[in-house]
Amino acid sequence: MQKYLITSAEFCMDTPNVFKNTLYNQFLKHKPNYALYRDKSNKNYNLGASSFMDVCRKFETMKSFIHQHADLAKELNATGVHLTSKQFDKIFDAKKFGLEVIVSTHTFEEVLLAQELGADAVTFSPIFTSPDKGEPKGVEELKELLEMCSIPVFALGGIVKTLxxxxxxxxxxxxxxxxxxxK
Known part of the structure; x- marks a missing residue:
């Protein structure tokens, strides 16, 4: 099963050296297959994304993604872009850049649309209880979805324990x- 690490403010992303050290240690500890630079509050987003990519390049087999910004992902030579559920119209352009595309989804319809539009994978959430993310879908709904689609699906939301x-x-x-x- 593939592991997809998503960064957050707790990584101290506004302090490049601290961020790089924290991220490097998390990559060593958890050995993710995919990693996403996601920071909705950093005023120096491009600098943070660049620091993220500096660390990712040290882990050759890991795929690196930038949140929302296909142009920046292309510029930084990331593997791809992770689009929000409001960015379906950006899939085609990101694919023209040669990027892999992952799309955040929350309904079966969104998953099937992402698949139809050529996304490479989706996240489907929330599976378990997660702060401010609405009613959890649960594992049974995830299983039902997986029978309906052929696109790779990352379960997301409330996954905090080995259980x-x-x-x-x-x-x-x-x-x-x-x-x-x-973390």
Whole structure:
């Protein structure tokens, strides 16, 4: 099962050297297959993304993604871009850049649309209870979705314990994505 680490403010992303050290140590500890630079509050987003990529380049087999900004992902030579559920119209342009595309989804319809539009993978959330993310979908709904689609699906939302990872591992999910699990 693939592991997708998503950064958060707790990584001290506004202090480049601290961020790089923290991120490097988390990569060593958790050995994610995918990593996403996501920071909605950093005024120096491009600098943070550049620092993120500096660390990612040290882990040759890991895929690196930039949140929302396909042009920046292309500029920094990231593997791809992770688009929000309001950015379906950006899939085609990101693919023209040669980027892999992951899209955040919350409904079966969004998953199927992302698949139809050529996304490479989706996150589907929230699976478990997660702060401010609405009613959890649960593992059974995830299993139902996985029978309907062929696109790789990362389970996301409330995955904070090995027990949660184990529950996801008993489905056909491509992997899991998390912020809090990787702290």
């Amino acid at each position: 949660h990872v184990g529950m996801i591992g008993q489905t056909k999910a491509y992997g899991f994505a998390s912020i809090r699990y990787f």
